[in-house]
Amino acid sequence: MAERTGPGYVSRALNAAWIRPFLFLIFIVVAWDLTIRLFRIPPYQIPAPGDVVVVLWQDWPELARQAWPTTYATLCGFLLSALFGIPLAMLIAGSKTVESYVYPLLVFSQSVPKVAIAPLFVVWFGFGIIPKVISAFLLGFFPVVVSAVQGFKSVDPDMVDLARAMQGNRFQVFCAVNLPHAMPAIFSGLKVSVTLAVVGAVVGEFVGSNSGIGYVLQRSIGTFDLPTMFAALVILALLGVVLFWVVDRIERLVIPWHVSQRQDVIFAA
Amino acid sequence: MVRSMTALAAALIWTALAAAPARAADKVVLMLNWYVYGEHAPFYYGKAKGLYAAENIDLEIQEGRGSAATTQAVTAKTADFGYVDIPTMMRAAVKGAPVIATGVLLQTSPMSAMGFVDKNIRQPADIKGKTVAITPADSMTQIWPLFLKKTGLKESDFTTVAGDGQTKLNAVINGQADLLLGYVMDQSMKIKDATGKDVYPIKFADYGINMVSSGIIANSDYARANADLVKRFMAATTKAVEAAEKDPKGAAQSILDVNPKGGKIDTLTQGFELTIPLYRTPETRDKRPFQVTDQNMTDTVNLMVEYGGLDAKAKDNPKAFYSNDYLPK
Numbered sequence: 001m002a003e004r005t006g007p008g009y010v011s012r013a014l015n016a017a018w019i020r021p022f023l024f025l026i027f028i029v030v031a032w033d034l035t036i037r038l039f040r041i042p043p044y045q046i047p048a049p050g051d052v053v054v055v056l057w058q059d060w061p062e063l064a065r066q067a068w069p070t071t072y073a074t075l076c077g078f079l080l081s082a083l084f085g086i087p088l089a090m091l092i093a094g095s096k097t098v099e100s101y102v103y104p105l106l107v108f109s110q111s112v113p114k115v116a117i118a119p120l121f122v123v124w125f126g127f128g129i130i131p132k133v134i135s136a137f138l139l140g141f142f143p144v145v146v147s148a149v150q151g152f153k154s155v156d157p158d159m160v161d162l163a164r165a166m167q168g169n170r171f172q173v174f175c176a177v178n179l180p181h182a183m184p185a186i187f188s189g190l191k192v193s194v195t196l197a198v199v200g201a202v203v204g205e206f207v208g209s210n211s212g213i214g215y216v217l218q219r220s221i222g223t224f225d226l227p228t229m230f231a232a233l234v235i236l237a238l239l240g241v242v243l244f245w246v247v248d249r250i251e252r253l254v255i256p257w258h259v260s261q262r263q264d265v266i267f268a269a
Numbered sequence: 270m271v272r273s274m275t276a277l278a279a280a281l282i283w284t285a286l287a288a289a290p291a292r293a294a295d296k297v298v299l300m301l302n303w304y305v306y307g308e309h310a311p312f313y314y315g316k317a318k319g320l321y322a323a324e325n326i327d328l329e330i331q332e333g334r335g336s337a338a339t340t341q342a343v344t345a346k347t348a349d350f351g352y353v354d355i356p357t358m359m360r361a362a363v364k365g366a367p368v369i370a371t372g373v374l375l376q377t378s379p380m381s382a383m384g385f386v387d388k389n390i391r392q393p394a395d396i397k398g399k400t401v402a403i404t405p406a407d408s409m410t411q412i413w414p415l416f417l418k419k420t421g422l423k424e425s426d427f428t429t430v431a432g433d434g435q436t437k438l439n440a441v442i443n444g445q446a447d448l449l450l451g452y453v454m455d456q457s458m459k460i461k462d463a464t465g466k467d468v469y470p471i472k473f474a475d476y477g478i479n480m481v482s483s484g485i486i487a488n489s490d491y492a493r494a495n496a497d498l499v500k501r502f503m504a505a506t507t508k509a510v511e512a513a514e515k516d517p518k519g520a521a522q523s524i525l526d527v528n529p530k531g532g533k534i535d536t537l538t539q540g541f542e543l544t545i546p547l548y549r550t551p552e553t554r555d556k557r558p559f560q561v562t563d564q565n566m567t568d569t570v571n572l573m574v575e576y577g578g579l580d581a582k583a584k585d586n587p588k589a590f591y592s593n594d595y596l597p598k
Contacts, residue, residue, distance in 0.1 A: 044344065044366045119435040123443050127430045208432035215405060215431065222337050222406025223578070224361050 051227040069212040073201040077136020089148030122208035132204030139200030140193035147189025151182030187251040195240045294327040300348035307540020310520035315509025317523040324501040354408040363580045370591035372559035373484035377547040381470035384448040393420035400428040402437040402446035409450040415576035454540035480569040504597040510558040
């Protein structure tokens with residue numbers, strides 16, 4: 001009779017996906033605290049992790065309230081990046097003419113520092129949420145386009161020919177062959193883009209806003225409140241992690257068949 | 270024989286002395302509080318006129334990114350001296366940062382709420398119903414609540430928009446805001462450069478806000494270890510300020526000689542001329558620059574503790590924040 005001899009509960013718990021980064025994070029925090037104690041680093045240069053945790057614990061409602069405008073601007077900017085980036089990539093991948101005109105300019109624009117032109121957005125669009133959304137959009141746009149172009153270009157031409165030979169029209173061929181083949185690359189671009197969109201939203205807030213985590217950062221720098229500043233940075237990092245994970249889950253749903261989504265399956269003998 | 274030997278020896282010694290290199294000048298970095306504007310003219314003038322070289326100092330002037338950032342640079346010794354808003358420095362010092370003011374130059378505050386002259390906002394009461402542009406947690410915004418209290422205004426009387434330094438300027442220039450909080454000689458001149466129109470500042474000092482503003486700071490450990498250098502630096506800077514006071518246009522020109530994009534000669538000169546009256550209070554009218562009175566500093570600390578959010582323990586020893594010992598007589 002075959003018996004189930006697999007790893008025990010503890011081993012399975014330790015192997016859970018989220019435990020390992022969490023343990024590593026704890027290790028980093030301990031190392032941070034030890035470094036401060038060993039080198040006697042003063043609190044106005046680097047705050048002790050304990051102080052940062054205290055701020056996170058005590059100011060949790062205020063930080064959560066301020067995190068919402070930043071999240072909203074990030075999501076809007078990210079969705080716009082996806083909405084405009086993927087169709088543009090289709091055009092670039094599909095037409096050598098479009099590619100030769102548009103792609104070099106796109107790369108050129110990427111090198112323009114967004115933090116320098118962000119004040120202009122406030123001049124043109126006022127002090128509301130729009131400059132932040134534009135800032136997030138501009139930062140997240142390029143990775144989506146580059147990855148999507150790569151994805152669309154790497155579709156196997158034999159598969160396309162086969163589908164055409166079976167009398168599929170261009171649209172049917174696109175939906176059945178081109179788009180699914182490009183999806184893995186598109187999602188890779190989307191994952192990078194969502195973390196950059198967070199940066200874009202904060203840049204927008206630095207430049208012109210009185211709400212959001214960027215505002216909290218600016219305020220705490222001016223008052224030498226380093227624990228709050230680090231707490232705000234932690235919140236931003238968490239925001240990036242959560243959004244990345246969400247995109248990853250959506251990827252799992254959309255392209256479960258892809259080789260990168262395979263999970264190890266162990267069959268007991 | 271002896272005489273010719275003596276003459277030869279004297280000649281050799283004289284040649285050796287003439288050929289020996291002078292003692293190398295001390296390299297010193299002064300970091301300003303912001304990008305250059307009229308208030309900074311004395312430093313550039315002093316360097317151009319060789320006043321620092323005369324004290325054996327090779328001065329490098331760096332533009333800063335806000336008094337808070339410059340204070341941190343001085344704390345970390347990446348800059349030897351800083352030119353910052355002293356109340357901002359006090360915030361860092363009270364948290365344990367080893368910084369001390371070696372000379373307080375602006376003994377009256379340059380902070381103001383300014384808008385275009387044609388908007389006719391002359392009195393605090395005129396601010397009601399208007400839009401004010403601020404930068405969160407900068408030196409003026411931290412004192413703004415005190416100004417409101419002294420003039421009987423409430424936050425609900427007007428609208429506030431927040432942004433960084435450039436956004437504040439753009440907001441007033443483009444009409445998105447009626448006023449911005451700034452120094453009388455800085456943003457007003459920049460707006461004039463951009464639009465050609467004059468700006469009227471409502472000065473905080475006119476409404477009972479008596480506090481010091483910009484001054485020279487140094488890391489206190491650095492100052493103790495290099496007391497002679499600090500004294501020479503303050504002596505040279507005092508002479509530079511006195512010389513610049515007598516020649517405002519020349520002082521402004523010295524900025525442009527080093528940094529041609531630093532502004533326009535007329536507005537830089539006007540900005541510097543607006544700064545000169547702030548150097549002294551009635552008590553120090555006849556004194557050399559930087560010689561701030563203990564009373565002025567104590568008043569500043571008390572104001573900062575009561576309204577500026579400075580830790581109350583600062584009141585225990587206001588003298589810990591500054592020292593006039595490095596100043597020339």
